[in-house]
Amino acid sequence: MKSEPSCFSIDDLQTRPDGTEHWDGVRNYQARNLLRDRLKPGDGVLFYHSNCPQPAIVGVARVVRGGYADHTAFDPREKHFDPKSRHDHPTWFMVDVQYICHLPSPLTRDDLRQHPVLSGMGVLRKGNRLSVQPVTEAQWCAVLEVCGLDDRWNLSE
DNA sequence: GCCAACGTTGGC
DNA sequence: GCCAACGTTGGC
Numbered sequence: 001m002k003s004e005p006s007c008f009s010i011d012d013l014q015t016r017p018d019g020t021e022h023w024d025g026v027r028n029y030q031a032r033n034l035l036r037d038r039l040k041p042g043d044g045v046l047f048y049h050s051n052c053p054q055p056a057i058v059g060v061a062r063v064v065r066g067g068y069a070d071h072t073a074f075d076p077r078e079k080h081f082d083p084k085s086r087h088d089h090p091t092w093f094m095v096d097v098q099y100i101c102h103l104p105s106p107l108t109r110d111d112l113r114q115h116p117v118l119s120g121m122g123v124l125r126k127g128n129r130l131s132v133q134p135v136t137e138a139q140w141c142a143v144l145e146v147c148g149l150d151d152r153w154n155l156s157e
Numbered sequence: 158g159c160c161a162a163c164g165t166t167g168g169c
Numbered sequence: 170g171c172c173a174a175c176g177t178t179g180g181c
Contacts, residue, residue, distance in 0.1 A: 002179095004178095004179090028164080029164095050178085050179060050180085051178070051179050051180080052179095055179080055180070109180080126161080126162070126180090127161070127162035127163060127178090127179095128162090128163090128178095128179090129162075129163060129164080129177080129178050129179075131178095
C-alpha cells in the first residue's frame with residue numbers, strides 16, 4: 001500500500017491508538033476492488049512511501065478489518081467526498097490496517113531493482129499509479145529475507 | 158520543476 | 170463508443 005509520507009506515514013500509523021487506522025480516500029476502481037474483495041483480516045501489507053525524497057518500502061503492517069464502506073465519501077466536508085456513493089450502495093471501500101514494524105532500513109527503488117525477484121514488483125512499473133496493489137508470495141518472502149526478518153506473524157498465508 | 162503515464166470527463 | 174482535453178500521480 002502506497003502513501004505520501006507528508007500525508008500519512010508509517011510513523012503516523014505506528015502512533016495511532018493500537019497502531020491501527022482505516023485506509024480511506026482511495027478513489028480508483030482497480031484499487032477499490034482490491035480493498036473490497038481481496039484484502040482480508042490477517043493479510044500482510046508492505047507500506048510504501050511515495051512522492052518523497054526517498055521513495056521506499058518502509059514497513060510492515062497487517063489488515064485487521066476487511067473491506068467496508070469508506071465513510072469519507074459520504075461527507076461533503078471531506079476532500080474525497082463523492083455524492084454518487086450512497087450509504088445503501090457505497091462506491092468506495094476501505095480496510096483497517098495495523099502497524100507491525102518498520103523495516104530495519106528502508107528498501108529503496110534501487111534496492112528493489114537490484115533484486116531478481118523484487119525487480120518485478122508493481123511499484124517499479126513505469127506509470128504505475130495504483131495506491132493498493134498485490135504482492136506475490138515470492139516478493140513478500142524476498143522483502144522479509146532481504147531485511148533479515150522472519151515471518152513470525154505468519155502473514156504470508 | 159519537468160515530464161511521462163494514466164484515469165476521467167464530456168462533446169459528438 | 171470514440172477521442173481529445175484535462176487533471177493527477179510520482180519518479181527524477
